[in-house]
Amino acid sequence: DAKTTQPPSMDCAEGRAANLPCNHSTISGNEYVYWYRQIHSQGPQYIIHGLKNNETNEMASLIITEDRKSSTLILPHATLRDTAVYYCIVYGTASKLTFGTGTRLQVTL
Amino acid sequence: DAGVIQSPRHEVTEMGQEVTLRCKLISGHNSLFWYRQTMMRGLELLIYFNNNVPIDDSGMPEDRFSAKMPNASFSTLKIQPSEPRDSAVYFCASSLPKALNTEAFFGQGTRLTVV
Numbered sequence: 001d002a003k004t005t006q007p008p009s010m011d012c013a014e015g016r017a018a019n020l021p022c023n024h025s026t027i028s029g030n031e032y033v034y035w036y037r038q039i040h041s042q043g044p045q046y047i048i049h050g051l052k053n054n055e056t057n058e059m060a061s062l063i064i065t066e067d068r069k070s071s072t073l074i075l076p077h078a079t080l081r082d083t084a085v086y087y088c089i090v091y092g093t094a095s096k097l098t099f100g101t102g103t104r105l106q107v108t109l
Numbered sequence: 110d111a112g113v114i115q116s117p118r119h120e121v122t123e124m125g126q127e128v129t130l131r132c133k134l135i136s137g138h139n140s141l142f143w144y145r146q147t148m149m150r151g152l153e154l155l156i157y158f159n160n161n162v163p164i165d166d167s168g169m170p171e172d173r174f175s176a177k178m179p180n181a182s183f184s185t186l187k188i189q190p191s192e193p194r195d196s197a198v199y200f201c202a203s204s205l206p207k208a209l210n211t212e213a214f215f216g217q218g219t220r221l222t223v224v
Binding site for chain 2: 032034038041042043044045046049051087091092093096097098099100101
């Protein structure tokens with residue numbers, strides 16, 4: 001399975017954009033980049049996913065580099081409720097939905 | 110739809126006892142995943158099913174663990190006999206067919222404590 005590398009932790013001021021990076025240099029052509037987050041002890045929550053093009057939904061934007069070796073999840077206006085562990089996963093028909101250690105995002109006042 | 114439903118939410122049992130965790134998939138989903146989460150090991154994939162068939166159980170820690178899908182909408186994860194090191198939060202998740210590249214939806218988890 002392709003692996004991902006994320007910083008262990010990040011801070012962001014409330015109201016500012018949170019930019020969470022992810023490296024996935026061994027991603028294969030048919031694997032998507034998925035982002036999930038886990039708030040405290042709840043089940044992981046899906047945020048967004050993409051293959052090649054940048055994606056945006058009501059929660060976030062996903063920017064994928066042209067070579068697909070890295071991506072950035074953008075929370076445009078972070079709030080305290082966005083404090084969570086964010087997981088970047090590469091997943092496709094031939095790979096497993098496995099979680100790494102993620103980035104612990106702390107949103108502060 | 111009420112989402113993925115897991116029961117019980119909390120379970121406390123004595124070492125050596127059998128424990129059964131339950132999961133109801135979202136209607137129409139046919140992929141099912143079981144995970145275990147601990148502070149030390151993070152979120153580990155134990156097993157996943159597609160169309161009621163176990164596809165990969167390489168994450169199941171040992172023979173004490175078994176998982177089944179008796180029908181398309183329900184799954185159980187059984188631990189027999191349970192040990193203190195099995196204490197963790199167990200999550201299940203379901204999704205549409207893998208080929209559609211859609212997201213997985215997670216339940217709220219079962220917190221298992223083995224004393």
